Amino acid sequence: IAGITQAPTSQILAAGRRMTLRCTQDMRHNAMYWYRQDLGLGLRLIHYSNTAGTTGKGEVPDGYSVSRANTDDFPLTLASAVPSQTSVYFCASSDSGGGGEEQFFGPGTRLTVL
Amino acid sequence: LAKTTQPISMDSYEGQEVNITCSHNNIATNDYITWYQQFPSQGPRFIIQGYKTKVTNEVASLFIPADRKSSTLSLPRVSLSDTAVYYCLVGGGRGSTLGRLYFGRGTQLTVWP
Numbered sequence: 221i222a223g224i225t226q227a228p229t230s231q232i233l234a235a236g237r238r239m240t241l242r243c244t245q246d247m248r249h250n251a252m253y254w255y256r257q258d259l260g261l262g263l264r265l266i267h268y269s270n271t272a273g274t275t276g277k278g279e280v281p282d283g284y285s286v287s288r289a290n291t292d293d294f295p296l297t298l299a300s301a302v303p304s305q306t307s308v309y310f311c312a313s314s315d316s317g318g319g320g321e322e323q324f325f326g327p328g329t330r331l332t333v334l
Numbered sequence: 335l336a337k338t339t340q341p342i343s344m345d346s347y348e349g350q351e352v353n354i355t356c357s358h359n360n361i362a363t364n365d366y367i368t369w370y371q372q373f374p375s376q377g378p379r380f381i382i383q384g385y386k387t388k389v390t391n392e393v394a395s396l397f398i399p400a401d402r403k404s405s406t407l408s409l410p411r412v413s414l415s416d417t418a419v420y421y422c423l424v425g426g427g428r429g430s431t432l433g434r435l436y437f438g439r440g441t442q443l444t445v446w447p
Contacts, residue, residue, distance in 0.1 A: 224377075
């Protein structure tokens with residue numbers, strides 16, 4: 221059982237380029253999340269999805285977009301990367317998205333924008 | 335907004351009890367309080383969750399006072415392997431938007447021999 225997988229593991233990207241971070245879960249969870257983690261700032265929610273076909277904005281959504289075409293996949297796209305988007309990105313999922321339930325996290329993607 | 339505040343770092347010795355407090359003055363009525371543990375180069379991992387009073391599981395206890403404006407994670411008899419960053423998360427109550435999920439900045443716990 222893989223749980224949540226993220227790809228790539230790490231990436232160096234030139235500013236202005238487009239980049240999609242991939243996230244796949246095999247737990248049939250309805251809710252999925254994208255966080256960024258920066259030193260001294262902890263984890264901040266970028267976007268989330270309650271269920272396939274729906275998405276919502278978190279605390280820091282600017283510069284990012286997401287889609288949820290099916291239950292398993294929740295890609296995060298940076299349309300035109302900027303250096304301030306250098307961060308570690310974590311994808312997570314939870315069963316139904318209600319009741320403050322446990323989130324399961326992927327291993328993260330380390331992104332550097334130059 | 336249910337922002338959270340935690341100490342940046344704490345030190346302890348093996349065998350001691352560690353208490354990490356998180357402040358969340360603007361917690362909403364239906365928000366839950368959840369604690370996660372994170373090791374270097376890994377994603378966070380669920381430890382414990384509560385709504386009010388006290389919750390205990392096999393690894394930790396969570397104390398929540400009546401006003402719910404703070405919570406304390408208690409780790410009994412820590413070992414070297416408990417060295418990690420601990421995050422407090424507030425939000426996710428039933429009926430609330432998932433966009434209202436706020437992690438604290440994390441507390442680096444270092445356990446010494």
